[in-house]
Amino acid sequence: MPRSVNHVASRARRKKVLKLTRGYFGARRNVWTVAKNTWEKGLQYAYRDRKNKKRNFRALWIQRINAAARLEGLSYSKLMGALHKAGIVMNRKVLADLAMNHPEAFKAIVEKAKNA
Numbered sequence: 656m657p658r659s660v661n662h663v664a665s666r667a668r669r670k671k672v673l674k675l676t677r678g679y680f681g682a683r684r685n686v687w688t689v690a691k692n693t694w695e696k697g698l699q700y701a702y703r704d705r706k707n708k709k710r711n712f713r714a715l716w717i718q719r720i721n722a723a724a725r726l727e728g729l730s731y732s733k734l735m736g737a738l739h740k741a742g743i744v745m746n747r748k749v750l751a752d753l754a755m756n757h758p759e760a761f762k763a764i765v766e767k768a769k770n771a
Contacts, residue, residue: 669687712748716747720734720750738764740768742771
């Protein structure tokens with residue numbers, strides 16, 4: 656009896672991966688083993704960088720808050736300590752947005768924190 660191979664399904668699986676690797680350079684787009692390895696590595700990078708993106712944005716927000724706080728005569732750590740002591744609960748994303756786009760509101764928050 657001849658060997659039975661489900662060529663329809665395996666070919667469809669390969670075509671799916673090759674379609675996802677369109678636009679890659681050289682053999683990465685059309686040689687099955689190279690394309691598969693590249694695609695799998697890309698998924699690893701995507702997973703890792705979804706975590707790194709959060710890290711990078713938090714670092715950016717802290718830099719922006721620090722720059723704005725220093726214009727008010729405080730360091731970042733002193734400002735965050737004063738905010739905590741004053742009972743002002745505000746995340747870094749919002750603080751950074753205020754520092755960049757609404758400096759007068761940020762200044763009011765800093766004054767409230769200083770006075771507490």
